[in-house]
Amino acid sequence: MPKPIRKLIARLPLTFRVLYGQFLLRVIDLEALSIEADIPRFLGQFAGVLIMISLLQVLGALLLLGSSPAPAAQLVLAWGKEQSLICDMMLVVGLIAVVSWDSIFPDRRDVMVLSPLPVRPLTILLAKVSASGAIVGMSILALNIGSGFAWPLVLAGSPGVLRFCPAYWFTMVAASLFLYCAVLTIQGFSALLLPRRVFLSLSALLQLGAYGLFLGAFFLLPTFTDLAEWVSPRNHRILAFSPPYWFFALFNQLNGSLPPALAWLANRAWIALGCAVFGAAASLILCYLRTMKKTVEEPDLMPRAGGLHWTPRFGGPLQTAIVLFSFRSITRSRQHRVVLAFYLSIVFAIALALTRTELTTLALRPLTPEFLTPTISMMALAVAGMRNVFPLPISLNANWMLRVTQISPSHKYLAATRCCQLLFAVVPVWVVAAGLSLSFKPWYQVLEHLAILALLGCFFTEVSLIGFYKVPFTCSYLPGKSNVQFAFWGSVIVLLVLALSFAPFEMQALGDPFRYACLFISLIAATFGLWALNRHRARSAVLYFEELPDQLITTLGLSSPPAMAEPGHGPITP
Amino acid sequence: MLDLQHVSKHFSGIPAVDDVSFCANPGEVTGYLGPNGSGKSTTMKMITGLIEMTFGRILFEGKPIQDDLIAYKRRMGYVPEEPYLYTHLSGTEYLTMVSQLRNLPQRESSARIDGLLRLLSLHDDRHASISGYSKGMRQKVLIAAALLHNPDLLLLDEPFSGLDVSSALVLRSLIQELAARGKVVLFSSHELDTVERVSTRVVILHRGKLVADDSIAHLRSLMELPTLEAIFSQLAVEQDTGSMARQIADLIRA
Numbered sequence: 001m002p003k004p005i006r007k008l009i010a011r012l013p014l015t016f017r018v019l020y021g022q023f024l025l026r027v028i029d030l031e032a033l034s035i036e037a038d039i040p041r042f043l044g045q046f047a048g049v050l051i052m053i054s055l056l057q058v059l060g061a062l063l064l065l066g067s068s069p070a071p072a073a074q075l076v077l078a079w080g081k082e083q084s085l086i087c088d089m090m091l092v093v094g095l096i097a098v099v100s101w102d103s104i105f106p107d108r109r110d111v112m113v114l115s116p117l118p119v120r121p122l123t124i125l126l127a128k129v130s131a132s133g134a135i136v137g138m139s140i141l142a143l144n145i146g147s148g149f150a151w152p153l154v155l156a157g158s159p160g161v162l163r164f165c166p167a168y169w170f171t172m173v174a175a176s177l178f179l180y181c182a183v184l185t186i187q188g189f190s191a192l193l194l195p196r197r198v199f200l201s202l203s204a205l206l207q208l209g210a211y212g213l214f215l216g217a218f219f220l221l222p223t224f225t226d227l228a229e230w231v232s233p234r235n236h237r238i239l240a241f242s243p244p245y246w247f248f249a250l251f252n253q254l255n256g257s258l259p260p261a262l263a264w265l266a267n268r269a270w271i272a273l274g275c276a277v278f279g280a281a282a283s284l285i286l287c288y289l290r291t292m293k294k295t296v297e298e299p300d301l302m303p304r305a306g307g308l309h310w311t312p313r314f315g316g317p318l319q320t321a322i323v324l325f326s327f328r329s330i331t332r333s334r335q336h337r338v339v340l341a342f343y344l345s346i347v348f349a350i351a352l353a354l355t356r357t358e359l360t361t362l363a364l365r366p367l368t369p370e371f372l373t374p375t376i377s378m379m380a381l382a383v384a385g386m387r388n389v390f391p392l393p394i395s396l397n398a399n400w401m402l403r404v405t406q407i408s409p410s411h412k413y414l415a416a417t418r419c420c421q422l423l424f425a426v427v428p429v430w431v432v433a434a435g436l437s438l439s440f441k442p443w444y445q446v447l448e449h450l451a452i453l454a455l456l457g458c459f460f461t462e463v464s465l466i467g468f469y470k471v472p473f474t475c476s477y478l479p480g481k482s483n484v485q486f487a488f489w490g491s492v493i494v495l496l497v498l499a500l501s502f503a504p505f506e507m508q509a510l511g512d513p514f515r516y517a518c519l520f521i522s523l524i525a526a527t528f529g530l531w532a533l534n535r536h537r538a539r540s541a542v543l544y545f546e547e548l549p550d551q552l553i554t555t556l557g558l559s560s561p562p563a564m565a566e567p568g569h570g571p572i573t574p
Numbered sequence: 575m576l577d578l579q580h581v582s583k584h585f586s587g588i589p590a591v592d593d594v595s596f597c598a599n600p601g602e603v604t605g606y607l608g609p610n611g612s613g614k615s616t617t618m619k620m621i622t623g624l625i626e627m628t629f630g631r632i633l634f635e636g637k638p639i640q641d642d643l644i645a646y647k648r649r650m651g652y653v654p655e656e657p658y659l660y661t662h663l664s665g666t667e668y669l670t671m672v673s674q675l676r677n678l679p680q681r682e683s684s685a686r687i688d689g690l691l692r693l694l695s696l697h698d699d700r701h702a703s704i705s706g707y708s709k710g711m712r713q714k715v716l717i718a719a720a721l722l723h724n725p726d727l728l729l730l731d732e733p734f735s736g737l738d739v740s741s742a743l744v745l746r747s748l749i750q751e752l753a754a755r756g757k758v759v760l761f762s763s764h765e766l767d768t769v770e771r772v773s774t775r776v777v778i779l780h781r782g783k784l785v786a787d788d789s790i791a792h793l794r795s796l797m798e799l800p801t802l803e804a805i806f807s808q809l810a811v812e813q814d815t816g817s818m819a820r821q822i823a824d825l826i827r828a
Binding site for chain 2: 408
């Protein structure tokens, strides 16, 4: 770190520096993912991904450098790219706002730990704001480190770059600040106005709502590249209520190329930015003055005898216990909810992107491969996403109870996990697909496709359970398991390719009863075969609750024989 | 009968429990004592099957527990030292889950859960999330979970931790009542007065080794000491406690 910055930091009060360091590592709470969550490493990886995206943008810019398209094409390129860069920035900041939800507000742990200490609420507030600001700042810098210079150069040329570049950076910072502050304002005023318990329940819904909104906006907002589209009354409403367009106008206002007809959008950006910053500041200050006291005064426990406490059954008692436990873990744990929402949002974003044109027509129309592909890929990715969420533990220390009550054979636990996959991944996707299918004809082909889809769901479930000898959410998760993420993203690509190849094949089968019967029977046979294999292997497997680093890697196999506990082939103990 | 034969547990070659042998008989309460770090909880975890022993054997009713761990787990109830629970569940949900994992009949277990929650004064808060429970309430949930299936062997690791006076008195009587009904009860505690009142026999562990295994009355007469506290101090406490207290007071004054 440069000496002047170190000197400046050393001048800050010690309390602030200590708190800032602590809060910086808790902006994104990874404790639920791993008992040894390596947060600096995670932040480093995150910044790395953003830098990589930025460098890919630079590559795109370099390909255009030197080409001299016609002015009309230049405008289309410039406006399209500007909107795309602003949308990317807002999506990244939106996702940060979602994953760091509540982190800027004092939680019960902060209040109970810090209140007895001689620390002023203002110091806590400043430390939290600085920590969150550092993460957002790092993201802005990482995402634009290359594209923030390359694209202004391509779009403005060498004479205009001096004005374009600062305008670009200011717009990115302003758009990010607006989005982050808007989220804080909504959260802050909800915390202030609602009783704490209501707020906590609503906060979870708001978080998911914000998540859906950011992703939905990113994938669904159209790109306008023609002035006629911008000034068209038909598009007035969407422009008036979509912040990315406001900041696009702001950028063009700052670089001096904004058509006067769009000045009102730039004005909206200024007003929105002011309101968001003021709202966030006011709500944060009020929260720290009022909510900290409220948090202490809040009783630890309120009797809750009312309400519906019906518990459905899913097969035997063990299956019911594990399905209900998994359902409650997903719905009540913030971290699990967010991670699952992340995977599901990818699934539905792909589906929306693929079916957007298909679903715009209201009249009944024949089934096409363009509709079959997204439904199949949705099914595959939902199962893959759920499989990725299952290993994330919840209250890892509490898994002793499952270990001392492990009186049923392992294949029954596998059956329970299968039930979770079917209920939480396959059934919801199938229902969505069935809903979307209503606008297609003939009905018998739609039913045939839904039957195939259900079978594919079962098949993907069996594939996902190969070697999975864990109870969902009860096994430790090793930090830095990047191979899991690579596996997921690899599977996304493979599954999309498979879905694209399978859809035309299925389309042909839908029109030919013999082919359809062959396909149907093949799928049943494959699913049943995998089911039998999984069941057979699970009979001799041992459930495991702790993952250990690979001894061969950590010790190079020099001090011990290579024999080591493998998942499913023996209990692993610390 | 629970029978530990030359049980040892080594962590990275360092013995945490070293060649421990003792028996816990049905109908009696065996107190398991030792200072912090003496290996009590490690022994308890080996008896529950949560960790594997390095050497030795543990037998329940004459059979090694590892021979049929599942059958053994069906008959064992365990209250761990730390109240680790799935705090996103309510008290009822947690106990229902435990009863389902133990494959208990639904109707019977519902009645038991309801009864235990009432008797342990948790009924009003049964639908509240465990995350809001106090330490004592969490301890009661653990006790209820350990008793739900009417175990023949009860392993209690610091069961009085966090309990209020009346709950502690109830638990004390309950331990004696269960032993009187023929169950094997092994419990560890630092509350020597309670151990003295409840236990028939005590096993004392020091630095992983067994230093005493006898009835309290016999130990008293053998060592010519009036209380269990005095016996424990002589066998397992190395420091001069008064001198230690003075050193701490001096240190914070300096």
